[in-house]
Amino acid sequence: xxxxxxxxxxxxxxxxxxxxxAALEKFEAICQAQGGMREPARARHIHVVDxxxxxxxxxxxxxxxxxxAKLAGAPRAxxxxxxxxxxxxxxxxPGDPVLTIHAETPGELDYARAYLRANPQIISLDGSG
Amino acid sequence: xxRHAHQDPNILRLNRLGIDTYREPVIYMTxxxxxxxxxxxxxxxxxxxxxxxxxxxATLNVVTGSLLTPEEVDLxxxxxxxxxxxxxxxxxxxxxxxxxxxxxxxAKVFGHRLSDSAIKSVVSDIVDGRYSAIELAAFVTxxxxxxxxxxxxxxxxxxxxxxxxxxxxxxxxxxxxxxxxGLPGNRTTMIIVPIVxxxxxxxxxxxxxxxxxPAGTADTMETVAPVTLDVSAIRRVVxxxxxxxxxxxxxxxxxxDDVIISVERPLDLDSHEQMVxxxxxxxxxxxxxxWCSTCRSVRRRRYGPSRQRTxxxxxxxxxxxxxxxxxxxxxxxxxxxxxxxxxRRSKRGTCCPFCAESRRRQQICATARSRLPxx
Numbered sequence: 001x002x003x004x005x006x007x008x009x010x011x012x013x014x015x016x017x018x019x020x021x022a023a024l025e026k027f028e029a030i031c032q033a034q035g036g037m038r039e040p041a042r043a044r045h046i047h048v049v050d051x052x053x054x055x056x057x058x059x060x061x062x063x064x065x066x067x068x069a070k071l072a073g074a075p076r077a078x079x080x081x082x083x084x085x086x087x088x089x090x091x092x093x094p095g096d097p098v099l100t101i102h103a104e105t106p107g108e109l110d111y112a113r114a115y116l117r118a119n120p121q122i123i124s125l126d127g128s129g
Numbered sequence: 130x131x132r133h134a135h136q137d138p139n140i141l142r143l144n145r146l147g148i149d150t151y152r153e154p155v156i157y158m159t160x161x162x163x164x165x166x167x168x169x170x171x172x173x174x175x176x177x178x179x180x181x182x183x184x185x186x187a188t189l190n191v192v193t194g195s196l197l198t199p200e201e202v203d204l205x206x207x208x209x210x211x212x213x214x215x216x217x218x219x220x221x222x223x224x225x226x227x228x229x230x231x232x233x234x235x236a237k238v239f240g241h242r243l244s245d246s247a248i249k250s251v252v253s254d255i256v257d258g259r260y261s262a263i264e265l266a267a268f269v270t271x272x273x274x275x276x277x278x279x280x281x282x283x284x285x286x287x288x289x290x291x292x293x294x295x296x297x298x299x300x301x302x303x304x305x306x307x308x309x310x311g312l313p314g315n316r317t318t319m320i321i322v323p324i325v326x327x328x329x330x331x332x333x334x335x336x337x338x339x340x341x342x343p344a345g346t347a348d349t350m351e352t353v354a355p356v357t358l359d360v361s362a363i364r365r366v367v368x369x370x371x372x373x374x375x376x377x378x379x380x381x382x383x384x385x386d387d388v389i390i391s392v393e394r395p396l397d398l399d400s401h402e403q404m405v406x407x408x409x410x411x412x413x414x415x416x417x418x419x420w421c422s423t424c425r426s427v428r429r430r431r432y433g434p435s436r437q438r439t440x441x442x443x444x445x446x447x448x449x450x451x452x453x454x455x456x457x458x459x460x461x462x463x464x465x466x467x468x469x470x471x472x473r474r475s476k477r478g479t480c481c482p483f484c485a486e487s488r489r490r491q492q493i494c495a496t497a498r499s500r501l502p503x504x
Contacts, residue, residue, distance in 0.1 A: 004330065017327045018320075027323035030373060031354035033366040040352035066313040069343035078352050081343055084314075 043079040043102035045109045049116060051092040055125025058088070064115075064122045072103040072112040080104055082112075086123075098123060139164055139223060143180075144201040145209065145216040152391040153262050154208035156187040156222075162199045164222055165191070175261060177225040178204070180218060185211045186225045188261050211258070230254045231264060237271040245284040252288035256385050265392040273400030282402055289410035293383040296333065296360065298367070304330050305412055318346045318374060326372035333367045335377030335411065341394050347376035383410040 005013055017023045031037035065082070073080030083100040086092055101116075103109035116122065141164060146157070156176055158165050170176060174189040187208050197203060202220065204212065214220060233247040243251075251268065254260060260268065277285065306321050318336055325332050336346035336356075347356050356376040358366065363380065366373040378387065386407045393403065 004328070013328065014324050017324045022327040023320075023323040026327040026370065026372070027319070030323065030326070030366065030370050033370050034358060034362075034373060034375065035355035037354050038352075062313055066343050069313065074343035075339040075345065075348045078348065 041079040043073075043077065043104050045103045045106055047101045047103075047109055047113055049098050049101065049113075051086075051094055051096045051098050051125070053125065054093050055091075055127050057086050057090045057092065057098075057123060058126040059124045060088070061119075061122045061124075064119050068101065068112050068116055068122070071108065071115050072101050073105070073108045077104040077108075080108065092125065137221065138167060140219050140221045141202045142200055143209075143214055143216060143218050143220050144197060144203050146196060146203045148203065148205045150205035150207060152207055152388065153205070154185055154187040154211060154258070155190050155205040156208065157190050157192050157197060157203040157205075159197050159199045159201075160191050160193055162202075165189075168222075168224065175225050177223050178208075178212060178220050179223070180212050180214045180220045183212055186259055225259065228254060228259055228264070231267075234264070234267050234271050237276060238267075240276075242278065243281055243284075245280075245287075248281060248284040249288045252285070252292060252385050255388050256292045258388075260388075262392055265389065266396060269389060269393050269396060269398055269400070269403065272402055273398055275402075277402045282405060285402070286406040286409045289383055289385040289406050292385050293410065294360070294381050296363070296380075296382075298331060298333065300331070302330070304332050305334065306332070307408055307412070313343055316346060316349055319350060322372050322374050326370060329371065331367065332372040333363065334372065334374050335380070335382065336374060337377055346374070347378070350374045351376070377411060383407070386410055 028037055069081040072082065080103050083102065085097045085099060092098065101109060101112050103112060141158075141162070148155070148157070156178065158170075164170070170189055172189055172191045175186055176189055177184055177186050185208060187204060192203075202222070204214075212220070230247070230250040230253075233243055233251050236247075237243060255265065255268065272285070304325060306318065306325075308315070308317050318334055322332050322334050336350065338347045339345040350356050354374075356374070357379045358373070358375045360380050363373055363375055366375075381387070389403065389407070
């Protein structure tokens with residue numbers, strides 16, 4: 001698009017910029033220029049959801065996953081939402097952490113947990129491990 | 130002569146109750162309010178309010194009970210903001226002029242083609258806040274589902290762009306990225322922008338906040354850095370780092386889109402036509418034209434260091450208003466069109482209209498490519 005590198009060399013160029021740390025350095029510089037880089041806030045209440053059975057993470061229901069984050073208080077509470085520990089393809093044993101719900105109030109945390117309990121198919125596991 | 134509430138029956142006192150209606154201004158009046166009775170207004174009527182030289186159009190909600198007296202009116206919070214009024218101020222009420230452009234919406238529903246000027250009048254009425262939420266919903270529906278041909282789509286995009294603020298950057302190319310989105314947590318902007326900027330290209334990126342999703346890119350970016358920057362701050366950041374990741378809502382790049390989105394989301398109707406016009410109306414706002422150094426210094430002298438203009442301003446960019454020409458069309462004019470209109474032939478290598486004026490300037494003019502940082 002910028003016409004500054006030959007066709008088909010863009011991807012390698014982008015990877016080099018990522019691996020060399022130049023892109024990260026630029027991101028930090030942009031944050032500084034916009035008024036200062038900061039650590040993301042931590043929500044007051046968290047709850048770790050563990051796998052109840054063994055299996056490989058096969059699919060996520062994105063619409064419902066987004067719903068959990070909203071019930072937990074996103075985007076109004078910037079630190080609320082959820083943190084995924086098991087991307088697609090992860091092998092899980094019972095008790096392994098799958099995701100953590102972050103919320104600013106206990107009520108919102110309960111609300112999000114209840115929704116996940118009622119919709120266990122949000123994260124589908126393949127096989128029995 | 131000071132006007133009092135009791136002298137003109139259409140002047141009432143504002144009483145702030147503090148009601149949030151998101152983007153639609155709503156006016157609250159009692160059922161037995163004398164103005165309501167004499168003007169024949171009932172709930173959902175559209176009413177024009179004027180205060181201190183400003184006027185807005187609001188939808189009427191009728192209040193029973195003791196929240197307001199018959200001599201008082203309230204506005205939803207967006208209405209107070211738009212009018213710039215304060216608690217206790219006097220406001221005058223009247224019927225708004227008929228909304229002529231609504232006939233174009235009707236024409237579209239019945240399958241007619243719309244002219245450029247018809248589309249322009251619809252968009253300008255939307256930006257002026259003359260459409261109610263119901264009328265906006267009709268607009269969004271009528272323009273969806275493949276009812277626009279290419280010319281109409283171009284006209285819609287042009288109309289939406291021309292009502293917004295435009296940012297000018299002194300060089301080219303200016304690059305951009307856009308994702309349709311839909312995956313929660315998918316944050317390509319925050320990865321792509323630094324890569325592209327680290328390479329030396331210029332990418333002034335504006336992103337949105339969440340409306341129905343758990344987080345927009347602007348929301349995510351805000352957890353690590355401020356994103357509510359005004360135009361001059363954005364310019365400072367981009368001049369220093371070659372890129373920014375800021376909240377687009379803080380600068381009015383496409384006020385029409387800001388309004389349209391507010392009804393599109395609740396309808397869950399993201400038409401392809403509207404999406405194209407919406408995206409382009411924001412992307413065209415950062416201008417991609419190349420300026421030679423002479424012209425940039427001329428612009429700086431003429432318009433000051435910000436070099437950023439609004440379309441409604443009396444002052445136009447040079448290609449829109451050739452030097453010395455007082456009757457220039459208000460339509461943006463590309464370099465070659467300007468050259469044609471002024472009897473000059475467009476020359477190869479010309480990067481802006483000023484260059485067509487003098488060979489000397491043409492020589493100073495550097496091309497976009499040579500301007501890119503050496504890699």
